[in-house]
Amino acid sequence: MTNEPDAANAGWFSDLDPEDLDAAEAEILRGSAEEPEDWPRIAVESGYADSEEEYYDRLHEATIHATRQEVRERERADDQQLIHAVRAMDDCERVANELAERAAEWAGSRFDDAELGIAGAREIAAREPDGDLERRVVSLSARAVDLADERDELSATVDRVAPAVAPNLADMAGPELAARLIALAGGLEPLAKKPSGTVQVLGAEDALFAHLSGRAPSPKHGIIYTHEFVRGTRPEDRGSAARALAGKLALAARADHYSGEYREVLHEDLRERMATIRARAASEEVNANE
Amino acid sequence: MSDPDLPVGVERRSFDGETRLATRGPPVYGEPTDGEWRAWGPERSKLGGMLELGFDAGLSGGETVLYLGAAAGTTVSHVADFAGPTYAVEFAPRPTRDLLDVAESRDRLFPLLKDARKPETYAHVVERDLDAIVQDVATRGQAAVATRNARFLADDGRLLLAVKARSEDVTADPDDVFADVLAELRGTYEVLETERLDRFHEDHLGVVATPK
Numbered sequence: 001m002t003n004e005p006d007a008a009n010a011g012w013f014s015d016l017d018p019e020d021l022d023a024a025e026a027e028i029l030r031g032s033a034e035e036p037e038d039w040p041r042i043a044v045e046s047g048y049a050d051s052e053e054e055y056y057d058r059l060h061e062a063t064i065h066a067t068r069q070e071v072r073e074r075e076r077a078d079d080q081q082l083i084h085a086v087r088a089m090d091d092c093e094r095v096a097n098e099l100a101e102r103a104a105e106w107a108g109s110r111f112d113d114a115e116l117g118i119a120g121a122r123e124i125a126a127r128e129p130d131g132d133l134e135r136r137v138v139s140l141s142a143r144a145v146d147l148a149d150e151r152d153e154l155s156a157t158v159d160r161v162a163p164a165v166a167p168n169l170a171d172m173a174g175p176e177l178a179a180r181l182i183a184l185a186g187g188l189e190p191l192a193k194k195p196s197g198t199v200q201v202l203g204a205e206d207a208l209f210a211h212l213s214g215r216a217p218s219p220k221h222g223i224i225y226t227h228e229f230v231r232g233t234r235p236e237d238r239g240s241a242a243r244a245l246a247g248k249l250a251l252a253a254r255a256d257h258y259s260g261e262y263r264e265v266l267h268e269d270l271r272e273r274m275a276t277i278r279a280r281a282a283s284e285e286v287n288a289n290e
Numbered sequence: 291m292s293d294p295d296l297p298v299g300v301e302r303r304s305f306d307g308e309t310r311l312a313t314r315g316p317p318v319y320g321e322p323t324d325g326e327w328r329a330w331g332p333e334r335s336k337l338g339g340m341l342e343l344g345f346d347a348g349l350s351g352g353e354t355v356l357y358l359g360a361a362a363g364t365t366v367s368h369v370a371d372f373a374g375p376t377y378a379v380e381f382a383p384r385p386t387r388d389l390l391d392v393a394e395s396r397d398r399l400f401p402l403l404k405d406a407r408k409p410e411t412y413a414h415v416v417e418r419d420l421d422a423i424v425q426d427v428a429t430r431g432q433a434a435v436a437t438r439n440a441r442f443l444a445d446d447g448r449l450l451l452a453v454k455a456r457s458e459d460v461t462a463d464p465d466d467v468f469a470d471v472l473a474e475l476r477g478t479y480e481v482l483e484t485e486r487l488d489r490f491h492e493d494h495l496g497v498v499a500t501p502k
């Protein structure tokens with residue numbers, strides 16, 4: 001590495017055995033540098049290659065190998081894995097909160113300044129227990145905190161996997177809502193086959209059942225309510241916002257299932273629809289104020 | 291038949307009685323061929339459209355190039371035919387699978403599955419002082435992508451950019467979008483030439499720029 005600018009800005013080939021394609025793959029996929037350098041020259045000077053031509057030959061072989069592996073890996077990340085991840089995330093969150101609540105209640109009987117929630121559990125977990133009962137309270141709090149941390153790890157995994165499984169849906173809905181829709185439908189393929197009216201009320205099965213048995217009005221939205229396009233729209237327009245969003249989400253799921261390619265026009269269409277709905281609200285407000 | 295305004299390796303040739311741009315290389319997407327030459331349609335490629343419209347792209351052939359938004363490799367295959375070392379960045383796995391086939395048959399085309407908004411994830415692979423960056427990412431934040439990737443360009447290097455208005459804001463007038471994108475670009479680049487690509491690509495602006 002004699003001619004390297006500095007270690008933090010080393011090329012992908014630094015310290016590599018030119019025969020070791022797997023090491024090259026790891027470097028290309030996961031390495032980084034703040035600034036580019038004259039890599040072909042540095043590679044020759046540092047002895048990685050005898051000539052720039054040879055360097056480019058190795059770069060060609062290494063980039064193709066690395067990119068092929070990465071494409072395979074990303075395509076293997078399938079919808080079922082995503083479903084497991086998002087369900088495990090919800091389980092961790094629910095159980096972490098339950099345990100934290102139990103721990104806080106218990107701690108309240110032993111310490112006078114115990115606080116609620118995961119933040120409270122974190123604080124109790126850091127205490128020095130005095131005696132067997134306190135040891136149990138502190139230990140229980142530590143379990144709650146561990147689960148909360150695991151939930152955050154799972155959330156990061158969902159963020160990473162969802163765009164690979166469903167690039168259009170993940171971009172439109174955000175990774176978490178995309179994962180939940182896929183989980184509610186039981187997979188990307190079943191989601192892709194649902195009409196948009198069903199997508200609109202996914203997650204509102206109880207309300208839908210009450211409606212079908214004549215006990216309640218039809219639900220306007222299910223889990224897509226958490227999307228900014230619905231939640232951020234004034235109440236009287238939420239039905240049309242939810243309908244528009246569900247329509248595009250259904251198309252996004254189909255594009256993801258049938259082609260897997262990112263389709264910019266879907267996203268533009270949705271932004272356009274939402275702009276129209278909100279412009280209507282804005283102009284009515286202006287009229288009302290006149 | 292070579293044209294002084296076109297890079298060496300790009301020529302106007304006749305395919306089925308129609309004159310079209312062409313490069314020499316293995317066919318990629320079912321384009322018409324004539325011996326080693328393959329037609330480069332301006333409707334299928336923004337860079338093709340820019341050359342067809344007579345942009346002064348500053349390309350003479352043999353350049354070292356970074357291509358952002360390579361997709362399945364339609365345009366970058368032609369670039370690799372006439373240019374030198376060509377780095378192709380694309381972030382979606384599905385089209386990258388096809389890009390790999392294109393790269394297999396071109397020994398100076400280097401495919402990278404990377405996000406063009408994060409140049410530090412490929413600056414350990416892509417060299418500096420490049421002659422040209424070709425950018426066709428068609429997502430929001432096109433000026434920011436160009437700005438962040440300026441670090442790869444030589445002082446007299448060229449940015450050849452296609453801006454898609456609808457990717458930035460579907461509701462705005464394309465002219466306003468282009469004005470905003472150009473204003474942001476001017477923070478880092480000197481803009482040398484702009485022209486609408488509408489003849490081939492609706493609501494797209496072609497831009498040639500060089501680092502300030």
Ligand SMILES: C[S@@+](CC[C@H](N)C(=O)[O-])C[C@H]1O[C@@H](n2cnc3c(N)ncnc32)[C@H](O)[C@@H]1O
Nearest residue numbers: 359361364365380381382405406426427428429
């Ligand atoms: C209009 S297509 C490019 C077509 C291609 N240039 C051609 O002519 O053959 C835009 C491509 O940019 C890709 N893209 C969008 N945002 C990107 C980003 N941040 N990084 C890398 N690629 C991106 C998309 O996945 C898509 O394949």
